[in-house]
Amino acid sequence: MTDYIDTLKNFGTFKYCYEDDTIVNAATGDDGKVEVNATGRYKALGFLLRSREQKAANNATRTMFLEALGKAFNLDGIRNNNGRITFDRALLNKLEEKLGRDVFKAKNFALDAQGNIVSGKPLTARRIGQILSKIKLQEKPKLPEKIDYNQYSEKLTNIMDTFKGNEKASKNLSIVNKCLTALKTSAEQGGTIIMKNDPKNSSSPRSNFAVKEKWGFDGLGKPEEFLEALRERTGLPMAPNDKTIAKFLGNLKKNTQDPQVLQHLITKMLDKYHGGIPPANYDYRDDLIRELNDQLIKFVKLTVDLYDKCAENNQMDYFKDVISNDIMGDQMKLSSKLDYLEMGHEYLPEPKPQSMLDLI
Structure with a gap:
């Protein structure tokens, strides 16, 4: 886990169980990690009584928080000169713009001509909570689905043998x-069923996605090409107007993508897989x-x-009844098939563990 995620999570403790006006202070510990704690309560006229040391501590706290925020969004404008962190105004x-003026107040991170934070104002639990709630920082981003290919292949073969007489x-x-x-084949080849296009080796260098062929990469330049490649490899009877992930992946050319639809999808992916924070060198593909x-x-698993x-x-x-249902084989959205299978699991109770008496 990167340092900026750790830093934001340490600040994130002040989203809960603290008064809004709790003053938050941060410092770098002996282990190099940012340690965050409370140092009192904010007072409206406190600026009249703040000492030089308190202002310096507040500026240092804001510097650590702002650096972590900037890195979380993968933004330019952060400079490190022998340990002294400075910022460009464009970063603020x-x-x-990203967090909203009512949440992130750039004026409270006042910079001097060299880019040092000089406001002297403390950060409060209220402000930190508002900002981090916008980021939707999660404790445990969703892990990729995994499967034991050999085990499930053996099981599925037995299931298919059981239902040989049932055509549907x-x-x-x-x-x-x-x-x-x-x-399984894609995993063994070190790739995925659909891959990011490699313009150097692809038949369609301007395409965003590609499929791996024996001779190299075949670029997918049109939505129908993507859907055909998916149908060919998975057997899924994907409908041409499917609005699942396949539809979005099918919008291959950047100039034909709806920016609002794509941005909405990217936001959902960031929330789901990264806690709302784009990692360094983020590629939505x-x-x-x-x-x-x-x-x-x-x-497969369901x-x-x-x-x-x-x-x-x-x-x-x-x-x-479930596996013979039309929804499992017709041109239905993949998400609909998943929903139907999940309903099947909810219908059945979990098997009770056997007692010692049952085993006798």
């Missing part, structure tokens, strides 16, 4: 199996590809795990 303006169930299970095969992979892995759950509860007819 960008943060004010077999067809739908073959889609799940093709998704699993595509995910990484999150879009991860979202697609996570959904496909979830699709299907196989539902079978296990039905077997343990002696309700195999229920699994047959």
Whole structure:
């Protein structure tokens, strides 16, 4: 975890259980980490009584907080000259724009001609809470979905053998199996089903995404090309007007993307995977590809795990009804299939652990 995330989390403790006017002070500890604590209460006319030392401490606290904020948003305008941190005024303006003038008050981070913070005003728990609530900093950003490919492949093969005589169930299970095969093959090749385009090797250098072929990368230049590549590799009967992640990934050319739709999607991805804070060198395509992979892995896991759950509860007819349903094989959104499988899990109780008497 990077230092600026640790710093913001330390400041974040003042979002809770503190009076709004609690003054927050920060200093670098012996281990190099920023330690944050409370140093009293803010008074309206306190500026008349602040000592030079108190103003210096307030400026140092604001410097540490502002540096962490700037790095969190991957903004330029932070300089480190032999340990002295200074800022460009443009950084303050960008943060004010991102967080809102009612939340981030640039004037309270007054800079001198060299970029040093010289306001002398303390930071309060109220102000820190408002700013960090905008960032939506999470304690544990969502981890990528994982799957044991060999284990699930073996299980899925057994399930498909069980339903050989059911045409619709077999067809739908073959889609799940093709998704699993595509995910496994991609992982073994060190990539993903859909990849970021490499303009040097691609047939369409201006495309944002690509698929890996035997000869190299095939750029996906149009939405229909993306959907066709996804259908071919996963077997999913994706509808042309699908508005799931595939639709957004399908909007490949930057000049045809709706900026508002894309920005809304990026915001959701940042909240989900990074606690609202874009990491250094952030590329939204990484999150879009991860979202697609996570959904496909979830699709496989929910299907196989539902079978296990039905077997343990002696309700195999229920699994047959779920897997034979049209929603699992028709041109429905992937998110709809996931919702339907999750409903199936909610319907069944968790199997009770066997007691010693049951084992005798």
